[in-house]
Amino acid sequence: MTQFGKGCHLHLIDGSAFIFRAYHALPPLTRKSDGLPIGAVSGFCNMLQKYVEDSSGPDAPTHVAVIFDKGSHTFRNDMYDLYKANREAMPEDLRPQIPLTRTATLAFNIACKELEGFEADDIIATLACQAREAGGRVTIISSDKDLMQLVGDGVEMLDAMKNRRIDRDGVFEKFGVFPERVVDVQALAGDSVDNVPGAPGIGIKTAALLINEFGSLEELLDRAGEIKQPKRRETLIEKRDQIELSKKLVQLDCNTPLDFTLDDLEVKEPDPEKLLAFLAEMEFSTLTKRIANALGAEAPVITEAKAPAAAAAATPGAAAAEAPEMPPIDPAAYTWVKSAGDLAPWIAQARQRGWVAVDTETTGLNEMTCELVGVSLAVEPGQACYIPLAHRAAGGEADLFGSDDLAEGQIPMQEALDILKPLLEDPAVMKIGQNMKYDAKVLSRYGIGVAPIDDTMLISYALHAGLHNHGMDALSERYLGHVPIPIKDLLGSGKKMITFDRVPIEEAVKYAAEDADITLRLWKLLKPRLHLSRVTRVYEGTERPLVPVLAEMELAGVQVDRNTLSRMSTAFAQKMAGLEAELHELAGHPFNVNSPAQVGEILFAEMGLEGGKKTKTGAWSTPAEVLEDLATEHDFAARVLDYRQLQKLKSTYTDALQEHINPETGRVHTSYSIAGANTGRLASTEPNLQNIPVRSEEGRRIREAFVAPEGKVIVSLDYSQIELRILAHMAGIDALKQAFRDGHDIHAMTASEMFGVPMEEMTSDIRRRAKAINFGVIYGISGFGLARNLRIPRGEAQAFIDRYFERFPGIKTYMDDTIAFAKEHDRVETLFGRVIHTPEINAKGPHAGFARRAAINAPIQGTAADIIRRAMIRMPAAIAGQPAKMLLQVHDELIFEVAEEGVDKLIATAREIMEGAAEPVVKLDVPLVVDAGQGKNWAEAH
DNA sequence: CCTGTCACG
DNA sequence: GACGTACGTGACAGGG
Numbered sequence: 001m002t003q004f005g006k007g008c009h010l011h012l013i014d015g016s017a018f019i020f021r022a023y024h025a026l027p028p029l030t031r032k033s034d035g036l037p038i039g040a041v042s043g044f045c046n047m048l049q050k051y052v053e054d055s056s057g058p059d060a061p062t063h064v065a066v067i068f069d070k071g072s073h074t075f076r077n078d079m080y081d082l083y084k085a086n087r088e089a090m091p092e093d094l095r096p097q098i099p100l101t102r103t104a105t106l107a108f109n110i111a112c113k114e115l116e117g118f119e120a121d122d123i124i125a126t127l128a129c130q131a132r133e134a135g136g137r138v139t140i141i142s143s144d145k146d147l148m149q150l151v152g153d154g155v156e157m158l159d160a161m162k163n164r165r166i167d168r169d170g171v172f173e174k175f176g177v178f179p180e181r182v183v184d185v186q187a188l189a190g191d192s193v194d195n196v197p198g199a200p201g202i203g204i205k206t207a208a209l210l211i212n213e214f215g216s217l218e219e220l221l222d223r224a225g226e227i228k229q230p231k232r233r234e235t236l237i238e239k240r241d242q243i244e245l246s247k248k249l250v251q252l253d254c255n256t257p258l259d260f261t262l263d264d265l266e267v268k269e270p271d272p273e274k275l276l277a278f279l280a281e282m283e284f285s286t287l288t289k290r291i292a293n294a295l296g297a298e299a300p301v302i303t304e305a306k307a308p309a310a311a312a313a314a315t316p317g318a319a320a321a322e323a324p325e326m327p328p329i330d331p332a333a334y335t336w337v338k339s340a341g342d343l344a345p346w347i348a349q350a351r352q353r354g355w356v357a358v359d360t361e362t363t364g365l366n367e368m369t370c371e372l373v374g375v376s377l378a379v380e381p382g383q384a385c386y387i388p389l390a391h392r393a394a395g396g397e398a399d400l401f402g403s404d405d406l407a408e409g410q411i412p413m414q415e416a417l418d419i420l421k422p423l424l425e426d427p428a429v430m431k432i433g434q435n436m437k438y439d440a441k442v443l444s445r446y447g448i449g450v451a452p453i454d455d456t457m458l459i460s461y462a463l464h465a466g467l468h469n470h471g472m473d474a475l476s477e478r479y480l481g482h483v484p485i486p487i488k489d490l491l492g493s494g495k496k497m498i499t500f501d502r503v504p505i506e507e508a509v510k511y512a513a514e515d516a517d518i519t520l521r522l523w524k525l526l527k528p529r530l531h532l533s534r535v536t537r538v539y540e541g542t543e544r545p546l547v548p549v550l551a552e553m554e555l556a557g558v559q560v561d562r563n564t565l566s567r568m569s570t571a572f573a574q575k576m577a578g579l580e581a582e583l584h585e586l587a588g589h590p591f592n593v594n595s596p597a598q599v600g601e602i603l604f605a606e607m608g609l610e611g612g613k614k615t616k617t618g619a620w621s622t623p624a625e626v627l628e629d630l631a632t633e634h635d636f637a638a639r640v641l642d643y644r645q646l647q648k649l650k651s652t653y654t655d656a657l658q659e660h661i662n663p664e665t666g667r668v669h670t671s672y673s674i675a676g677a678n679t680g681r682l683a684s685t686e687p688n689l690q691n692i693p694v695r696s697e698e699g700r701r702i703r704e705a706f707v708a709p710e711g712k713v714i715v716s717l718d719y720s721q722i723e724l725r726i727l728a729h730m731a732g733i734d735a736l737k738q739a740f741r742d743g744h745d746i747h748a749m750t751a752s753e754m755f756g757v758p759m760e761e762m763t764s765d766i767r768r769r770a771k772a773i774n775f776g777v778i779y780g781i782s783g784f785g786l787a788r789n790l791r792i793p794r795g796e797a798q799a800f801i802d803r804y805f806e807r808f809p810g811i812k813t814y815m816d817d818t819i820a821f822a823k824e825h826d827r828v829e830t831l832f833g834r835v836i837h838t839p840e841i842n843a844k845g846p847h848a849g850f851a852r853r854a855a856i857n858a859p860i861q862g863t864a865a866d867i868i869r870r871a872m873i874r875m876p877a878a879i880a881g882q883p884a885k886m887l888l889q890v891h892d893e894l895i896f897e898v899a900e901e902g903v904d905k906l907i908a909t910a911r912e913i914m915e916g917a918a919e920p921v922v923k924l925d926v927p928l929v930v931d932a933g934q935g936k937n938w939a940e941a942h
Numbered sequence: 943c944c945t946g947t948c949a950c951g
Numbered sequence: 952g953a954c955g956t957a958c959g960t961g962a963c964a965g966g967g
Binding site: 596597615616617619621622623624644645648649652653681684688689690691692693694695699723861864890891892893 | 944945946947948949950951
């Protein structure tokens with residue numbers, strides 16, 4: 001044993017922080033055999049394992065301990081009986097897991113220390129002091145700000161969550177003072193979490209200001225009379241005792257009587273047998289295997305005792321880690337289907353059950369250009385196969401010719417597709433996929449129309465929008481506790497990346513079949529929850545049916561005229577070159593106009609203009625908003641704005657769009673993500689066709705490149721003021737509803753009501769202000785935001801808002817009710833029952849305002865999204881037989897390509913569908929109005 | 943890979 | 952009282 005001293009590096013892990021993070025990060029998992037809650041233990045072990053993996057290398061610790069709290073009564077409670085009095089009670093299902101985390105720590109062979117009547121923080125402080133005195137280094141693994149007072153002289157903190165080291169400067173960033181004065185600041189600012197009172201009315205900022213001015217808390221309190229602000233002065237004088245008590249509460253104790261020494265904390269290798277036995281006892285199948293792998297040991301078999309009904313029932317609301325009938329995921333157990341004979345039983349199994357999970361493997365992520373490489377099927381959890389179809393034989397590196405041969409052990413593509421087609425199109429067999437639109441599009445290019453379908457991504461979206469994303473990796477990790485094989489492992493990344501057809505089939509089987517297996521497991525787990533969460537109608541009515549509709553639109557694409565774009569590109573380039581020369585001239589030297597940092601340097605440093613702000617990275621910030629203020633006086637700023645606009649148009653639109661023209665179809669095929677936006681909106685990617693310019697004259701011309709082929713016309717139909725109409729309905733504002741019924745100018749009406757100006761005397765400026773307020777309401781208005789938008793003083797903006805609420809009290813009520821609902825249920829809902837979770841709504845701090853506004857906006861934006869989704873779903877049947885195709889959606893607008901002679905009829909049909917899309921589920925008190933336009937291109941049609 | 947900026951509804 | 956502020960997206964360029 002080596003004596004702790006110079007060269008030693010002690011790691012102190014805040015155990016309680018680990019436990020709580022693990023508990024809150026994971027769903028309430030239970031042990032399969034007896035229903036024991038183990039979610040927190042599982043997360044705790046994962047975090048320890050990750051810690052062990054990450055802490056090797058040159059900076060590895062020589063000594064380590066996990067420190068826990070013990071006992072609820074400490075010396076601080078003797079000083080102040082309300083200390084930590086507002087702490088919530090420990091959740092029921094966490095309590096039994098606490099002792100298990102000690103066992104887990106010891107199983108990893110890491111020292112595990114606690115002391116009755118002492119907080120972990122004091123033990124950590126004591127050990128850190130001892131280590132520092134002995135000349136060693138210390139890293140405290142915690143993000144608890146109470147520990148920041150210990151930083152310095154070889155002691156640092158590591159925020160494991162953000163993987164960020166915090167040194168003296170880091171502490172200064174947080175507290176505005178260096179570690180020696182942190183307790184002084186804390187004593188003043190107090191801490192609501194620990195119920196430390198501090199000085200009322202003083203937060204961290206003010207506290208740091210005062211401490212820096214006076215040097216120390218004691219000095220400040222002695223000379224409090226010198227403070228200018230009367231309120232602050234009185235507080236400090238009156239609350240002196242309370243502040244001094246607060247300091248004692250936050251001051252950590254470096255003299256905790258420990259019954260061990262630093263030398264007892266020396267890092268030890270874990271005993272594989274003991275560690276694996278513990279993990280197996282907990283029945284963590286994935287983690288057991290992972291650690292067994294890491295240790296080079298055999299993973300013990302986890303006994304599969306059936307859960308007695310009573311034990312399962314004893315933990316109500318607890319979701320089982322894996323549904324009881326699901327065996328652990330084992331990629332080695334999947335089947336390689338090599339022949340038609342191999343495939344037959346899988347088809348039969350799928351038919352017999354009435355469902356099958358399907359996944360396709362392809363050469364790329366673009367459904368329009370990739371090629372099919374294989375198909376995997378899963379019929380039961382653990383029973384999955386992969387049918388390779390176009391894998392290439394392994395060729396030598398220099399083998400430029402032979403490597404395109406097909407690998408052995410594959411059914412000829414067409415033969416396999418002929419066998420699969422009847423199954424994939426069988427109306428009696430549900431095809432389950434994760435993001436089925438992708439697979440359906442690929443297969444449709446091979447002549448297979450997959451139906452009916454279920455989609456685990458969309459099931460998750462209907463259930464959990466706002467809680468997390470809905471990709472397979474996230475879902476698998478979250479709901480199955482399993483990390484799928486990363487595709488990177490097969491394809492590599494960057495320059496050396498290969499396509500899936502080059503992956504050896506043995507490897508492909510594991511990956512591909514696992515995807516189908518996971519999809520099936522997720523389906524079994526999540527599908528039954530739809531009706532429990534009352535979102536079956538949303539899923540079946542507005543998510544799932546959209547898949548084939550979008551697939552058809554995306555496959556159709558929109559014709560884009562390359563010549564128009566490239567002519568514009570050239571023109572933009574010339575203008576930009578002129579502007580660039582002019583700017584270099586104005587600056588007196590050449591610089592990169594595209595670099596905001598350099599532009600800022602010239603404006604604010606070289607030219608010495610006021611109003612420059614820096615970003616958090618320290619570079620100058622030059623958003624358009626700032627440049628616009630300068631532009632009236634300074635040509636330089638005006639030219640930069642002109643340049644930026646052209647640069648944006650050229651790089652994002654006229655240049656990039658050309659790259660997206662599909663050489664085979666001559667058209668641009670966007671992809672819509674159905675589960676991307678939390679509110680129910682779609683998102684358009686590769687390319688994004690939902691942000692083609694329209695507001696500026698120059699930008700709008702880009703829409704001229706979106707054309708109809710010979711003999712056809714582009715038709716655009718868009719909802720007029722849909723979100724304001726929904727607001728009028730949801731908030732029940734009679735005046736607004738009546739205005740919409742009468743077809744009045746809604747913004748002018750609002751202005752007239754608010755400012756008492758008769759409609760005949762309305763000016764455009766007053767109307768503009770009312771319009772900004774109307775939109776502000778939809779966004780969860782704030783005085784600050786409105787002030788910025790209208791470029792008026794904040795007080796004036798607030799006065800507008802106050803008057804608005806006075807005139808339309810129903811809006812205020814709606815907003816308050818929505819927030820109250822969100823706070824109670826952690827979610828909001830649209831008129832159609834779409835659920836948007838608002839997990840941050842009860843959070844404290846800067847997130848709170850954000851969450852409030854999002855909660856106000858979500859039902860309105862989401863209801864509008866529901867309505868256009870419903871219209872889109874009904875559209876194909878409504879326009880069947882007409883010479884028309886629906887091509888694009890832009891949130892409140894649908895774009896069609898129609899034969900000239902069919903335009904009037906299409907407009908009539910589509911308008912009827914769109915205006916009636918809310919019904920019969922919702923009967924709005926306001927009419928929905930759809931405007932239509934037509935032309936040879938999108939610019940004319942809009 | 944992250945940040946800043948800017949395009950849309 | 953302090954903090955940061957309209958809502959929802961995606962793409963591109965710069966810079967480490």
